[in-house]
Amino acid sequence: MRKATSIALTFICINLLMANSLHAQDHSELLPLSETAWAGLITCEPSNELYTSFSHTALHICDTARGINLVYNYGTFDFATPHFVWKFATRTLDYCISREPYVVFFNDYTEQRRAVWEQRLKLSRQEVCNMFVLLEHNYRPENRWYRYDFFRDNCATRIRDIILASLNHRELEYPRTDNTGKSYRDIVYTTNANRLWWRFTIDLALGARCDRDRSTFECAFLPLDMMRQFDTLKVSDTGEPLTEPAVQLLEDRREPLPRSVSPAATFWLLFFATLALSLLGMKKGWELRAFDFVLYLTPALLSLVALFLWFCSEHYCTKWNFNLLWASPLFIYLSPATLISRRGEIHKRIYRIVAFVQIAFLLTLVGMTATGWPQHLNRAILPIALTLFIRLIAQLYNQKKH
Numbered sequence: 001m002r003k004a005t006s007i008a009l010t011f012i013c014i015n016l017l018m019a020n021s022l023h024a025q026d027h028s029e030l031l032p033l034s035e036t037a038w039a040g041l042i043t044c045e046p047s048n049e050l051y052t053s054f055s056h057t058a059l060h061i062c063d064t065a066r067g068i069n070l071v072y073n074y075g076t077f078d079f080a081t082p083h084f085v086w087k088f089a090t091r092t093l094d095y096c097i098s099r100e101p102y103v104v105f106f107n108d109y110t111e112q113r114r115a116v117w118e119q120r121l122k123l124s125r126q127e128v129c130n131m132f133v134l135l136e137h138n139y140r141p142e143n144r145w146y147r148y149d150f151f152r153d154n155c156a157t158r159i160r161d162i163i164l165a166s167l168n169h170r171e172l173e174y175p176r177t178d179n180t181g182k183s184y185r186d187i188v189y190t191t192n193a194n195r196l197w198w199r200f201t202i203d204l205a206l207g208a209r210c211d212r213d214r215s216t217f218e219c220a221f222l223p224l225d226m227m228r229q230f231d232t233l234k235v236s237d238t239g240e241p242l243t244e245p246a247v248q249l250l251e252d253r254r255e256p257l258p259r260s261v262s263p264a265a266t267f268w269l270l271f272f273a274t275l276a277l278s279l280l281g282m283k284k285g286w287e288l289r290a291f292d293f294v295l296y297l298t299p300a301l302l303s304l305v306a307l308f309l310w311f312c313s314e315h316y317c318t319k320w321n322f323n324l325l326w327a328s329p330l331f332i333y334l335s336p337a338t339l340i341s342r343r344g345e346i347h348k349r350i351y352r353i354v355a356f357v358q359i360a361f362l363l364t365l366v367g368m369t370a371t372g373w374p375q376h377l378n379r380a381i382l383p384i385a386l387t388l389f390i391r392l393i394a395q396l397y398n399q400k401k402h
Contacts, residue, residue, distance in 0.1 A: 037063035037128045038120060041159070041243065042071065042105075043227040045115040046191055048254055050198060052114075054191050057156040057223035059163075060102060060118060061132050071105040072135045073098055074146070075155030091314035095148040095155070097138050106249070113253035119230055119243040124168060131166040138162075151184050151210075151317060156223045171236040179213035184317060185376055187214075187222050200263040200378050204302065205309055207321035208375035263380035271383040271390075278394045287398050289338050292391050296335035299388065302327035322375045325365040326385045330358045338395065348399060355392050362389045 040060040046053045058073035076098040078084075087093035109116050123131070137143060148154060164172070185206060192199045220226040233242040274295075281288050306327055309318035337351055362385045368375065369382045 033063045033068070033125065033129050033132060034065035035125055036065050037061070037068070037125060037132075039123055039128050039131050041119045041121060041163070041227070041230055042249075043117045043119075043223050043246075044109060045117075045224065045252060047112050047114045048257060050195075052112075053195065053198065054188070055223040057159045057226060058105070059131070059135065059159055061128070061135065062102070068132075069102040071100055071102050072139070073155055074158040077148070089309065089313060091147070091149065093148060094145040096144045096146070097135070097158075099135075099139055109250055113255075114250065115248065115252035116250040117227060117246045117248050119227065119246045121163065121243055122241065123166065127166050127168050130168070131162060134162055134165060149316060151218075151221045154221055156226050157221055160220050160226060172242060173234050173236050174217060176215055176217040180216055180219055182214060182219060183212055183376070184210045184214060184218075184221070187219055187225055191222065191224065194257050196262045196264075197260065200380055203376075203378035203381075204306070204323055204327070205321075206317050207310070207319050207323075209319055210317040211372075211374070211376045263378065264383065267380045267383040267387070271387045274387045274390055278390050282394060282397060288391075288394070292338040292395060293335055295388070295391055296331045296338065299327040300329070300331035300335050303329040303331065320375070322365070322368060323377070323381070325361040325368075326381060326388060328358055328361055330354050330361075334358065334392075351399065352396060355396055359389060359392050362386075362392075 040062070042058040042060050044056040044058070046055050056073065056075055058071050060071050062069050074097050075095060077093060077095050081087060081093065084093065106116075121128075146153065146158070164174075185203070188202060188210075189199065192202070216229060220229060227246060230243050231241075231246060234240060235242060277288065277291070280286070303324060306321050306324050307329065309315065310321055310324075333354055334351075337347075337354075340347070365377070365385045366382065369377050369379075369385075
């Protein structure tokens with residue numbers, strides 16, 4: 001496999017040289033690279049912007065003898081893309097490889113105050129040349145764009161695959177099937193420890209597929225995890241490390257994130273307030289129809305989002321989302337039904353059946369929060385489920401009373 005890859009890369013290189021098919025700024029005419037050429041794996045820690053909260057990866061190709069000092073990354077997208085939100089939600093938004101001078105990259109991350117690390121790869125001259133040819137080939141306009149997948153095909157996994165494809169007749173001790181005991185969700189949590197509301201939102205969108213154990217190879221979707229992996233990777237036959245120790249190029253100088261009340265604390269306050277209001281309402285004879293309408297409307301709307309991400313999106317990890325047990329489409333009926341003051345007997349029966357089914361869903365959800373199976377649910381889901389449970393019981397009590 002490595003031999004075939006090497007032959008293919010050499011063929012591409014020869015054709016690039018003879019045909020001179022790229023423009024001068026692509027540096028193709030400078031191939032082969034000099035003996036001093038080297039490549040480095042760059043890892044950028046998150047910034048305070050939400051879209052950068054999962055860190056970033058790039059490849060650095062440096063050949064001072066040839067005047068080459070470039071950074072390539074596969075995480076470029078355009079906010080001005082027509083229907084951007086729709087395309088992002090349905091996973092029809094394309095990302096592309098970009099290339100910039102190292103000094104531009106360095107100045108950009110200095111302004112962002114983000115920590116940046118670099119691991120120099122222990123590659124031969126031919127392997128650095130292989131990498132450069134692959135990157136320049138991918139940078140062609142016809143090859144530049146790809147269909148982004150956050151977990152399985154992103155800016156980190158593309159870089160990993162480029163590095164592995166560049167090796168000449170060398171295999172790495174890279175376990176591809178051994179489970180690490182970590183899930184995609186576990187790894188995402190490591191970069192969002194202080195963004196509790198952002199984590200809550202992510203947990204609402206991601207389904208049970210996100211909670212399966214992943215191999216070391218699969219865990220490389222997160223740049224920081226990939227950096228730690230490459231620190232330990234060794235060549236199979238010699239036992240030599242693939243990279244030199246990581247060197248910090250820039251320190252983290254971000255402003256600390258503002259503290260906020262956690263979602264769990266917020267929804268526990270809502271639960272106790274709802275419990276007190278429900279007990280008082282049962283004593284006073286209040287039906288609290290408007291309160292229940294607003295309370296049920298939120299999971300009703302969220303159920304539409306969850307169903308859309310499950311059935312209308314190509315995202316891998318938005319399927320099998322058991323948040324639908326509380327953000328249930330049944331609330332699409334229950335929410336407006338609470339406002340009807342005079343109900344016929346048929347309507348009362350339908351309401352009772354739907355309410356009892358929803359109560360069963362909520363009890364199932366409570367069991368899931370205790371076991372974490374088949375999906376890990378955010379801690380804030382328990383008080384939400386209990387709040388909805390209380391109001392459904394109170395509604396059934398009032399209906400029976402009247």
